[in-house]
Amino acid sequence: MNILIALSFLGGLTLLLAFLIFIANRFLYVYEDPRIDKVNELLPQANCGACGYPGCRPFAEALVGGEVLPGKCTVSSEEGRMSIAQYLGVGLGNEEKKVARLACAGGKNVATKKANYWGLETCQAAALVSGGGKSCFWGCLGFGDCERVCDFDAISMDRFGIPLVDASKCTACGDCVDVCPKDLFSLQPLSNRLWVACKNLEKGEAVLEECEVGCTACGKCAMDAPQLIEMKNNLPVIEYGKGPQKPEAIDRCPTGSIVWWAEDSQFVKGKESKKVIRVGER
Amino acid sequence: MNTDSLGYIFISASLINNFVLAYFLGICPFLGVSGKIGTASKMGAAVTFVMLISSICAYTIHYLLLRINAPYLQLISYIVVIASTVQLVEMFIKKMSPALFRALGIFLPLITTNCAILGLALFQTSKDYDMIQSVIYALGAGTGFTLALVLMAGLREQLDLADVPKLIKGTALVLLVAGILSLAFMGFSGLGNQ
Structure with a gap:
């Protein structure tokens, strides 16, 4: 008797539920392409x-x-x-590949420190404490927030604490652009070969005291490529598209802060830029 | 304090006998979905919702089973009914609110087989709660679950920034924190005894 009750109850229950789901599937079905x-x-x-x-x-x-x-x-x-x-059955609509470019080259071999930062080992945290430990207020702090946030392993920190972007892995998702507290990253089409690797708004000696590869705002690049480069706020601004980009524009840069991306992930500095002599941590 | 009063049932289910931190039910989502506060609170809301539904279903099934004098079918009927009800609710949500469906996403079907849900159904039956008490009990259990998940997510978000030894990074650290949280919740155990 018990087994009959069990069978009929469970059977009835499951049938009822199956029927309910069947009905629901009929009326609540959502068409999806x-x-x-x-x-x-x-x-x-x-x-x-x-x-x-x-x-x-x-x-x-x-x-x-x-x-x-x-x-x-x-x-x-x-x-x-x-x-x-x-x-x-549609067109490809190819967009030109973009990569993240860093507007700073001041690793700890060339940039001076104004203070020692002790705390959470992230750029976001360091930037909150009067802009981090570097003398240059605009410079890369080097704790590698961008390296951590990159889902594609495209960013690696070099031994001087400057992120290197592997252009073949970079997908231009923009995560590093968002995470950098100094706004140093931007997404640039690969054809933009000319690049200013500095964001320091000071000029002359003031810059050199902070970083050996900073832009001193001498304006030589703007003279060499008058249509393309314009000096704004003590920094050269490259108006991509206004003229042909030529590697000659970087030749007379004394500090090598304007660079030419000879390969996708490797830039060269101008011939007259002084060699960085002091190497090693200070 | 009257242990049958609704307030007591709610406090008891959410704090004193917290499903996650005192009964150790639903540990899987507790460890899996506690990475971010946003997803944790959504998961908590989804679990509370399913708990409410399954509590009502369990009450009805229990009532029917007593009528036909077959309480030994309790466990298996609970599983069947809870699973298919959640399925129905999922279809309903998908039709009525695609946005909510996307927000709950994978959580809804996952919750169906969560032991906290079945545990709730079995506990409320063994405690002989009536309909309203069952609903309050489910609400309390869901709130407690959400509380545990959100607390854990908050701690984990902070721990992501902390400098911890490599040895215990990841799951080991989460388990350690879970243990400490559980110890903290044991402090509620005397509540309401005076």
């Missing part, structure tokens, strides 16, 4: 937000909805973008 899942699978699932959407799935929805083209995703490989474009 099956292509969204497929496109989502083809995306890198990095959820980095470089495309301007919250994550890969919202981007896939936008792709299927025809709002954007696959080229917006800078993380996926060329083949990945191609396969999405073929699957959806």
Whole structure:
């Protein structure tokens, strides 16, 4: 008798629930474009937000909805973008690859300290204590917040505490741009070869006391490339697109603060820039 | 203090007999989803919601089982009913509020098999709570769960910045903190006895 009660109760219960779910599935079914899942699978699932959407799935929805083209995703490989474009029958819409560039070159071998900072080993924390320990208020603090925040292992700190960006791994997601308390990172197209690796707004000797590779605002680069470079607030500002970029513009820079990206991840300094003599921690 | 009063039931479930820190139920989400305060509080809200639903279901099932004199079917029926009710609720949310569905996301189906949910159903039956008491008990348990999760997430967010030995970084440290939190909650155990 007991077994009958158990069987019928459980049987009835499960049948009832199955029926309920069946009905619910009928009335509450939400149509989702099956292509969204497929496109989502083809995306890198990095959820980095470089495309301007919250994550890969919202981007896939936008792709299927025809709002954007696959080229917006800078993380996926060329083949990945191609396969999405073929699957959806749309153009590739390639965007030029961007990389994060650091506007500072003052490692601890060349930049002086005004104070010793003791505390949380992060740039964000150090920047709160009167701007960190470096003499140069604008300079890189070197605790590697950008290295930690990078999801793609593209940033590594060199032995002088300056982040190096591996352009082949950088996806231009912008995480390092957001995390840097000194706003030193910016996303630049790879074709922007000319670059000012300094943000110090002082000029002349005042700069050299703080950093050997700082921009002294002598203006020689602006004279050598008059259309392209303009001096603003004691810093050269490069107006990309206003003229052809030539490596000659950096030749007369005395401190080597304006540089030329000869390769994607490696820059060269001008011929006349003085060699950094003092090497090692101070 | 009257142990059947609603206030006592709520305080007891949320603080004195906190599901996570005193009964050690639902440790999986406690360790897994306590990385950020934002997700932790969302997870807490989702668990509270499922607890409320399953508490009502469990009460009804218990009532029916007593009617047909088959209380030995309690455990298995609870599992079946809770799982399918959550499934139904999930479908309903997906239809009515896609935003809420995305916010709860993977948490909802995961919660279904959470031992804290089943524990709640079994406890309320063994304590012979009536309908209103059950609901308050579920609310208290859910609040306690959320409290534990949010406390843990807050601590972990701070610990991310701390300079800790490499040896205990990660899960080991989280377990240590969980133990200390649990000890702290043991301090509530005398509450209401006078």
